[in-house]
Amino acid sequence: MADGTSAATKRQEGQVPDIVIGRLPLYLRTLILLEKEGKEVTSSQELGKQLGISSAQIRKDLSHFGEFGKQGTGYAVSYLKGQLKEILNLDEVWSVALIGFGDLGHALVHYNRFSERRFNIELIFDADPDKIGHVINGIIIQNAEKIEEIIKAKGIKIAILAVPIEVAQTVTDKLVNAGVRAILNYAPITLKNIPQDVKVQTIDPIAHLQKMTYYLG
């Protein structure tokens, strides 16, 4: 960190706006693609063009974390990628608990990109007695009643919530109690009673569609 403040300190103090943090994974995603295409050097202009974001915005976002390129020479793709991974805490493998094994849960377990990006689904829970005990990708589907106990014992910090809307809040309360600190929520509700040190991201495809139909009038 060029300015002498560690990323961890900035994190705790919330010094970097949340919206900036949200763009870092997009920069990383683009750098990985550029690297695959054999590019060794890129620029804020090129990243901006790929992402539909202004180059000034990208430079400003990255400046929160240090100096990653030299004026006029751009960014070394591999170096910047490594730095972003470090900032986003992606050097370690993250264990993930999947709650809910319906159609969506099924699709998520088979979505290779989770493990490619080092998010390993290690636990699966469901409330359906017909599903409990089945083995999926080497993982036994566990009884949803044991969510708190097992997640706490394993020390898992990340959960993917793929349960019906009616039980989403109850399950969330259990996840929070079990020590989960990041919830990727697929239930189309805004989860409540979330402590400050727990993060939630909700994915609701209907909301995305409805945002677009506005413009179809």
Add this chain to the structure above:
Amino acid sequence: MADGTSAATKRQEGQVPDIVIGRLPLYLRTLILLEKEGKEVTSSQELGKQLGISSAQIRKDLSHFGEFGKQGTGYAVSYLKGQLKEILNLDEVWSVALIGFGDLGHALVHYNRFSERRFNIELIFDADPDKIGHVINGIIIQNAEKIEEIIKAKGIKIAILAVPIEVAQTVTDKLVNAGVRAILNYAPITLKNIPQDVKVQTIDPIAHLQKMTYYLG
């Protein structure tokens, strides 16, 4: 519209910030939940509490479109719901084309909320000869080579893209040529060459997870 400017005019002129439009579906989602709970009247305070958004923000967002409540008496849930549906063009049934019938496409076809919210998946395309011709929920899986021809003939404006990253841009170009104006993109890339009157929303669960791991340091 209280100020005499139609929603359609505002839409074309882009008068309402995109970020405001993005919050309207969340207000609608919350109003539908409140209505289910039997609430007839709500307030910007209550909506804000449900959504973790300030009541001032909600009032400001809604004020772009008119006056929906009286000072001190709050909003009639059913009325505000109806108004938001009208603003977001949700009074009609939208036909949707699903491109890609892998695990994700399978989960999406079985996701009842699309049809509950009047997004009817009417076409499914895949490139796999083993899938083409199969009937899913009464819909024949069509050959991906016919995307342009069939979508154009049917006049479909909304597509869900659930194809591998390698073909996402090529398929997008075809969708745009076919007259699609809203793309819900599940491929983890930023789509390019999108005309101004075409909207894209990308859902990338990895980006959401990585945004949260930042805070797990």
